[in-house]
Amino acid sequence: MKFPPTSPPSGALSALAQHVAQQGYGLSATFFPPELALALSREAAAFFAHEALRPAQIGKGPTQKQREDIRGDRIAWLDGRQLSGPLLSYWQHIDTLRAYFAQYFRLAVPWVETHLAAYPPGSFYRRHLDQFRATTNRAFTFLLYLNEGWQPAHGGSLRLYLPEGPQDVAPRLGQFVCFRSDLIEHEVLPTQVPRLSLSGWLRRDEVPLDLQTFTP
Numbered sequence: 679m680k681f682p683p684t685s686p687p688s689g690a691l692s693a694l695a696q697h698v699a700q701q702g703y704g705l706s707a708t709f710f711p712p713e714l715a716l717a718l719s720r721e722a723a724a725f726f727a728h729e730a731l732r733p734a735q736i737g738k739g740p741t742q743k744q745r746e747d748i749r750g751d752r753i754a755w756l757d758g759r760q761l762s763g764p765l766l767s768y769w770q771h772i773d774t775l776r777a778y779f780a781q782y783f784r785l786a787v788p789w790v791e792t793h794l795a796a797y798p799p800g801s802f803y804r805r806h807l808d809q810f811r812a813t814t815n816r817a818f819t820f821l822l823y824l825n826e827g828w829q830p831a832h833g834g835s836l837r838l839y840l841p842e843g844p845q846d847v848a849p850r851l852g853q854f855v856c857f858r859s860d861l862i863e864h865e866v867l868p869t870q871v872p873r874l875s876l877s878g879w880l881r882r883d884e885v886p887l888d889l890q891t892f893t894p
């Protein structure tokens with residue numbers, strides 16, 4: 679199936695920005711069309727089946743290490759220049775989000791980083807904040823869940839820690855979540871079944887120049 683360049687519905691985009699501004703997070707089940715979410719779910723399942731995903735690391739630089747007692751997911755980073763089909767359409771939706779948030783919040787967020795993630799049965803991600811200590815590069819976190827036929831017994835909900843108390847979000851196919859990376863602590867509750875998602879961040883810093891691939 680071909681996915682022409684598409685954008686999220688403008689109503690979903692403005693509601694999301696308003697909710698993030700007012701309460702630090704927003705949810706939308708209509709940001710991505712259902713057929714695109716389904717195609718993305720198939721892509722993610724294929725990645726997972728081929729084990730192209732690598733174990734996620736904690737921290738950055740010399741302190742980066744793999745800690746399955748903190749997070750148990752496998753990830754594959756996406757490069758927007760190399761995408762096609764549903765992943766390209768996903769990227770275009772996210773870039774529309776990026777441009778809209780930049781204007782809405784009057785904040786330069788020139789860079790998107792995003793990866794596929796697969797949590798094997800029994801895995802989780804302990805409570806954390808997405809900003810690394812002493813850096814403020816990640817301004818907004820976004821998550822798209824890709825689990826068709828999700829049931830409460832499958833577990834793996836996202837728990838957001840809000841001032842009014844915790845709120846759980848089921849990782850259902852097509853559920854999109856966005857929140858302030860500097861503000862909202864969250865965790866992934868243990869999943870009983872393989873749990874697929876696309877996660878990413880709108881970043882305040884520039885894309886690093888890659889001199890290996892740069893051609894004048």
Ligand code: OGA
Binds near residue numbers: 808
């Ligand atoms: C993360 C994260 C939450 C989720 O990757 O930093 O918190 O629901 N993911 O997958």
Ligand code: MN
Binds near residue numbers: 808
């Ligand atoms: Mn996180």
